[in-house]
Amino acid sequence: MTLRVSRRNFMAGGATLLSLSAFGSGAFAQDKRLRLLWWGSQPRADRTNKVSELYKAKNPGTSITGEFLGWGDYWPRLATQVAGKNAPDVIQMDYRYIVEYAHRGALAPLDSYMPSKLNLSDFDKAQIEGGSVDGHLYGVSLGANSAATMLNTTAFEEAGIDLPSKTTTWEEFGRMAAELTKAGKRKGLFGMADGSGGEPLFENYLRQRGKALYTADAKVGFGVEEASEWFDMWNKFRESGACVPPDIQALDKNDIETNTLTLGKSAAGFAHSNQFVAYQQMNKDKLTLANHMRVTKDSKGGHYRKPSMFFSVSSQSKVVDQAVDYVNFFVTNPEAALALGVERGIPESAAMREVVAAKLDAVGKVPLEYVSGLGDLAGKLPPPPPAGAGEGELTLRNISEQVGFGQLTAADGAKQLVDELTRILARG
Amino acid sequence: MNNAMRTMSAEAATVERYRGAVADSRFKRLWNANAPGYLFLLPWLLGFFGLTLGPALMSLYLSFTDFDMLRSPGWVGAANYVRIATADPKFASAMSVTLTYVMLAVPFKLAFALMVALALNRGIQGLPIYRAIFYLPSLLGASVAIAVLWRQLFAGDGLVNAALAQFGIQGPSWISHPNYSIYTLVALSVWQFGSPMIIFLAGLRQIPQDMYEAASLDGASKFRQFYKITLPLLTPVIFFNAVVQTIDAFKAFTPAFIISGGTGGPINSTLFYTLYLYQEAFGNFRMGYASALAWILVIIIAIFTAFSFLSSRYWVHYDD
Numbered sequence: 001m002t003l004r005v006s007r008r009n010f011m012a013g014g015a016t017l018l019s020l021s022a023f024g025s026g027a028f029a030q031d032k033r034l035r036l037l038w039w040g041s042q043p044r045a046d047r048t049n050k051v052s053e054l055y056k057a058k059n060p061g062t063s064i065t066g067e068f069l070g071w072g073d074y075w076p077r078l079a080t081q082v083a084g085k086n087a088p089d090v091i092q093m094d095y096r097y098i099v100e101y102a103h104r105g106a107l108a109p110l111d112s113y114m115p116s117k118l119n120l121s122d123f124d125k126a127q128i129e130g131g132s133v134d135g136h137l138y139g140v141s142l143g144a145n146s147a148a149t150m151l152n153t154t155a156f157e158e159a160g161i162d163l164p165s166k167t168t169t170w171e172e173f174g175r176m177a178a179e180l181t182k183a184g185k186r187k188g189l190f191g192m193a194d195g196s197g198g199e200p201l202f203e204n205y206l207r208q209r210g211k212a213l214y215t216a217d218a219k220v221g222f223g224v225e226e227a228s229e230w231f232d233m234w235n236k237f238r239e240s241g242a243c244v245p246p247d248i249q250a251l252d253k254n255d256i257e258t259n260t261l262t263l264g265k266s267a268a269g270f271a272h273s274n275q276f277v278a279y280q281q282m283n284k285d286k287l288t289l290a291n292h293m294r295v296t297k298d299s300k301g302g303h304y305r306k307p308s309m310f311f312s313v314s315s316q317s318k319v320v321d322q323a324v325d326y327v328n329f330f331v332t333n334p335e336a337a338l339a340l341g342v343e344r345g346i347p348e349s350a351a352m353r354e355v356v357a358a359k360l361d362a363v364g365k366v367p368l369e370y371v372s373g374l375g376d377l378a379g380k381l382p383p384p385p386p387a388g389a390g391e392g393e394l395t396l397r398n399i400s401e402q403v404g405f406g407q408l409t410a411a412d413g414a415k416q417l418v419d420e421l422t423r424i425l426a427r428g
Numbered sequence: 429m430n431n432a433m434r435t436m437s438a439e440a441a442t443v444e445r446y447r448g449a450v451a452d453s454r455f456k457r458l459w460n461a462n463a464p465g466y467l468f469l470l471p472w473l474l475g476f477f478g479l480t481l482g483p484a485l486m487s488l489y490l491s492f493t494d495f496d497m498l499r500s501p502g503w504v505g506a507a508n509y510v511r512i513a514t515a516d517p518k519f520a521s522a523m524s525v526t527l528t529y530v531m532l533a534v535p536f537k538l539a540f541a542l543m544v545a546l547a548l549n550r551g552i553q554g555l556p557i558y559r560a561i562f563y564l565p566s567l568l569g570a571s572v573a574i575a576v577l578w579r580q581l582f583a584g585d586g587l588v589n590a591a592l593a594q595f596g597i598q599g600p601s602w603i604s605h606p607n608y609s610i611y612t613l614v615a616l617s618v619w620q621f622g623s624p625m626i627i628f629l630a631g632l633r634q635i636p637q638d639m640y641e642a643a644s645l646d647g648a649s650k651f652r653q654f655y656k657i658t659l660p661l662l663t664p665v666i667f668f669n670a671v672v673q674t675i676d677a678f679k680a681f682t683p684a685f686i687i688s689g690g691t692g693g694p695i696n697s698t699l700f701y702t703l704y705l706y707q708e709a710f711g712n713f714r715m716g717y718a719s720a721l722a723w724i725l726v727i728i729i730a731i732f733t734a735f736s737f738l739s740s741r742y743w744v745h746y747d748d
Contacts, residue, residue, distance in 0.1 A: 076709075100713065
């Protein structure tokens with residue numbers, strides 16, 4: 001009996017001590033603790049964690065906890081954390097969402113930290129503006145990229161078809177892709193992915209025709225006519241076998257792993273240049289990048305250099321200074337730049353670009369050369385997508401599928417697309 | 429006068445105090461008697477009020493606001509409900525997908541579960557092993573891994589089509605064709621028949637064997653015995669399973685989320701109600717609207733359940 005009591009006392013005492021010490025260490029570390037959150041795959045996490053290690057080595061006493069998720073899971077998690085007043089200090093932000101988060105007061109404006117604490121002096125001006133909302137800087141661009149056509153050069157070679165050039169039109173490429181499908185060198189391999197539901201590709205097509213996806217005042221930037229011709233073009237590709245059938249395209253969950261190019265169902269796919277390294281890692285064949293096809297031989301290019309992603313600082317953060325310092329380190333420290341490479345896009349700082357370019361391997365050089373070689377194909381950065389753009393992306397995909405499966409004609413699909421986008425934007 | 433009043437009030441005070449003491453002691457006695465019970469219930473009570481009732485009431489409040497998760501909610505009255513009723517084609521499409529799923533998955537699942545239960549009830553050797561094996565899919569059922577497996581099985585070049593190819597049939601890509609995708613989800617649900625099967629099995633064990641003996645002495649066929657004895661005596665269990673499974677089916681989320689990658693595609697063919705709710709809440713920052721959607725679902729499930737209970741008196745037979 002006595003033994004039991006004393007043991008219980010001992011246990012209780014031990015537990016109290018334990019909890020006290022946990023409390024103590026928590027309180028101690030509080031002022032130097034940084035939390036990061038980003039989306040991406042394991043290679044990106046390795047690179048990011050390496051930068052955190054470098055930063056910790058230079059700033060003893062700082063602890064950094066980083067978390068990462070896939071794109072689809074990332075936004076629910078972030079929204080929940082922000083709503084729960086538990087937002088991470090440093091947030092990876094996308095061009096699509098920066099306006100929504102900035103307008104709702106979730107991000108800290110960074111202007112007051114420039115240039116002493118946040119030195120973006122050798123950044124591409126347009127890219128800095130990309131992270132600005134209503135005249136304030138809310139996101140520091142982590143790299144530039146551009147929408148791109150990914151090509152499986154091995155598959156093109158096997159079929160004896162030349163790769164498209166910078167001036168290849170959609171019509172020509174459709175014929176080339178159909179030929180590749182007919183060559184039948186590999187079972188179930190089609191010329192290209194069905195890109196009719198891909199928003200960046202559609203936007204490129206619209207820009208070549210002098211239109212836009214969304215206007216600066218949050219209106220639909222194109223008409224039924226353009227959309228109708230777009231759907232019509234893809235109908236013809238489907239008929240000629242140039243692109244994959246709709247039920248194969250529907251497997252694409254809008255990520256690298258399920259793209260028809262990665263699945264070996266198509267020799268060409270549509271993605272962003274900074275994803276090239278990951279695409280190449282998942283593919284045994286040799287890949288390369290090309291610009292999107294032209295609407296006509298003499299049409300202007302529809303590309304633009306886009307901030308691939310930003311680092312923003314939470315307005316709820318208790319350590320904003322520290323967070324800004326970390327972001328500054330991330331984009332201006334040569335060692336950090338070397339660790340990051342071009343995985344998040346081409347570094348925006350001219351100095352860092354030089355540091356990285358000198359050490360890049362052959363695979364890393366492809367996106368660098370692609371983005372810097374766009375020339376007059378690249379135009380002005382469009383205004384950030386308005387609220388509701390995320391829903392708009394799903395709508396385009398949905399309607400393109402209805403056209404693909406033959407439930408809607410191209411003309412009806414186009415009309416429905418414009419109607420629904422208008423309704424979504426009106427709701428905001 | 430003054431004195432008398434003072435006496436009276438003093439008396440009243442005494443009475444009051446006395447009553448208070450009685451109430452006190454009654455409360456104390458009750459407390460002393462029940463305290464251990466409440467203490468043991470405490471985790472559940474905390475869970476119920478903190479994790480179920482609290483959030484539920486919160487979501488009821490939010491359903492009348494324009495809460496976007498980042499700013500504080502603003503009252504909008506019944507606007508969310510008005511939009512659901514009048515201006516949301518996706519609501520209708522999600523509802524029809526979900527109803528199709530409920531109408532197909534629940535009866536098929538119950539029929540299948542009953543069949544297996546009947547087979548297992550025959551007293552085969554190693555029954556516990558079979559029970560465990562058949563129950564396994566239900567345990568794994570709601571998990572992401574199984575949905576991913578299903579994706580592989582029913583893809584265009586998956587195992588199902590490989591099997592069909594043996595018979596010279598070129599199958600479509602089941603999960604990514606809008607005409608078939610919902611049926612693969614129904615099949616997935618039917619495959620998870622374990623938990624109603626276990627309950628059926630328990631129900632079958634309750635039926636007195638002498639009834640069958642008497643029936644077979646009277647010359648009733650096996651088929652007739654099933655219709656006249658097994659089914660009627662099993663109706664309470666069927667009723668229970670039907671209600672539970674219907675509620676479950678309305679709430680189905682994971683398979684559709686994984687198989688369509690969260691889009692509900694192709695062409696909204698797997699846009700389950702809960703998936704649409706999730707998209708609105710976390711994809712489009714409309715937590716207020718999603719809360720209203722959630723309460724509509726609560727009402728619909730309540731109506732279905734009430735209907736089951738009301739109809740039960742015409743077809744459920746209790747053994748009395």
